Amino acid sequence: MDHTDEYIKEISEKIDSKKDYYAEISNKIWEFAEPRFQEYRSSELLQHVLKQAGFSIKADLAGEKTAFIAEYGSGKPVIAFLGEFDALPGLSQKADAAERIPANTGSCGHGCGHQLIGTGTLASVIVLKDFVKEHNLQGTIRYYGCPAEENAGGKAFL
Template identity: 95%
Template sequence: MDHTDEYIKEISEKIDSKKEYYVEISNKIWEFAEPRFQEYRSSELLQHVLKQAGFSIKADLAGEKTAFIAEYGSGKPVIAFLGEFDALPGLSQKADVAERIPVHTDSCGHGCGHQLIGTGTLASAIALKDFMKEHNLQGTIRYYGCPAEENAGGKAFLVRDGYFNDCDLALCWHPEQGRRACYGSTKANFRVFFTFHGTSAHASMCPELGRSALDAVELMDVGVNYMREHMIDEARIHYAIT
C-alpha cells in the first residue's frame, strides 16, 4: 500500500505546528542582512536551532568561516538540504511593504529570499529528522549551511573539499510565483580576477620606458570579445573593470 500522501501530510503538519517559530527565525535573518562570507549571526542562529533539534554540528568548513554542516542519523541514504542566508549589497529594504523603501541606503538586504531559503530547508530537515525518529528509519540527514550563494558560489568550496562526496541527494528550493519541482542542470560559474601592474615613465621625455596597465586591460577586453565568435552558444562571458 502506498502511504506517500499520508507521510507528506504528517511531515507538513510537523512544519505547520512550528510555523511561528520558523517565521521568527526567518525574520531575524532578514534583519541581520549580512553579505557574503560575513553571515556570522545568521550562521550562528541556524547552527543553534539545529543543535537544539538534535543535530551534530561541524563548522568553519572549506575556508569559509560561516559554512557548516548539521547532521542527524547514520547510514544510507545521505540526504542533503541546502540552506542559504547571505544578503546582497544595496538592497536594504523595509519589511512587509511592496514598494522600495530602504532602511539604510547603502546597506545589504535580502533580494531573492535567502532568509526564506535558509529557514525553509531548516524546517524540512528538522521535520524529516522527527519523522525518521518516530518511524525508526535509517539514513542520514544533513543541513548544509551555504554562505555566499550570490557573487561567490560558497557551495563550490564545499564541493571542492569533498563535503558532498557521499551524498545521495541534495535538495534546495527558491521562492517562486507557483509550486513546481525541478530537475535539471545549470551553467557552471567560474569567476576570475585579473590585476594589471604598469611601469611609470615620463610621458614626454621617455614614454618608451613605461608600461601601461590600462592598455593591457583594454587589449584583454577586446581580445576576449573577439573570442565570442568562436565559443559554443551556451557559454557566457561577463566582465567588469573595477
C-alpha cells in the first residue's frame, strides 16, 4: 500500500508546526549578515540547533573555520543536504522593505537568500530525522554547512 500522501502530510505538518521557530533562526542569520569565511555566528547557531536535535557535529573542516557537517543515523541510504548562510558585501537591506533601504550602508546582506536556504535545509533535515526515527527507518542524514558559497567556492573545499 502506498502511503506517500500520508507521509507528505505528516512531514508538512511537522514543519508547519515549527514555522515560527525556523523564521526566528532565518531572521537571526539575516541580521548577522556575515561575509564569506566569516559566518561565525550563523554557523554556530545552525550547529547548536542541529546538536539539540540529536545530530553529531564535525566542525572546522577543510581549513574553513565555519564549515561543518551534521550527521544523524548510520548506514545507507545517505541523504545529504547543503545549507548555505553567507552574505554578500554591499547588500545590506532593511528587513521587510520592498524597496532598496540599506540597514547599514556598505555592509553585507543576504541578496541571494542564503539565510533562507540554510534555515530551510535545517528544517528539512530535522523533520527527516524525526520521520526516520518515528518510522524506524535505516539511513544517514547529513547537513553540509557550507560557508563562502558565493564568490569563494566554499563547497569545493568540502
